[in-house]
């Protein structure tokens with residue numbers, strides 16, 4: 183397999199613009215997310231394991247905000263039966279086109295259906311596993327509760343929602359510490375100070391993190407019976423909620 187193309191998007195000084203999931207980002211996304219989310223590879227692999235445990239025969243599995251299909255592919259590789267349909271959705275044409283190309287080169291992915299759509303416009307039904315892997319943070323805060331409710335309503339009893347997010351902390355000292363640790367992690371991954379600070383500014387109005395408590399409250403409000411964190415590294419976490 184080819185090495186992923188290196189993310190150099192913010193390597194040179196550039197005018198400040200909000201971050202978007204366009205062609206340039208899609209081209210380097212595998213490298214970008216692996217070097218920008220501590221524990222990304224672990225989370226992806228564990229999503230596969232969780233999906234294998236909860237994917238019910240005859241049900242649907244959703245990867246919402248699938249990008250290049252990291253979570254969707256891990257799920258199809260781990261789920262031990264074939265009696266399910268995986269629906270992977272993204273509103274970035276650049277991401278969906280590249281994911282479609284990957285699917286042509288992979289075996290055993292016949293049950294993945296790709297949708298180029300906004301999450302507000304899709305229907306969710308008969309789901310045993312739903313994944314929002316670092317997607318909800320990019321959706322306007324006022325639209326989040328409606329989406330989580332729609333997911334809950336489209337799920338089978340006993341199904342799970344996996345929600346991974348960049349998070350913030352109410353305690354200012356803890357918040358600052360974990361952001362600093364995260365920036366140190368990015369430096370170790372080879373990002374320069376300029377890259378770190380330009381990317382941070384570009385994401386400022388686009389990626390809005392919330393506390394774990396806010397996520398839990400929203401999921402419980404939507405009807406989820408129970409939810410908790412199964413992974414955390416610095417200011418990144420993944421939660422699981424049960425219907």
Ligand SMILES: C[S@@+](CC[C@H](N)C(=O)[O-])C[C@H]1O[C@@H](n2cnc3c(N)ncnc32)[C@H](O)[C@@H]1O
Pocket residue numbers: 203215246247248249250251252253271272273274277299300301302314315316317320321
């Ligand atoms: C950080 S990426 C997700 C990474 C991916 N889930 C993974 O595990 O590799 C966020 C994705 O969500 C998509 N997205 C953001 N808002 C969306 C919306 N309203 N509807 C559909 N997709 C959306 C973006 O286009 C982007 O590809």
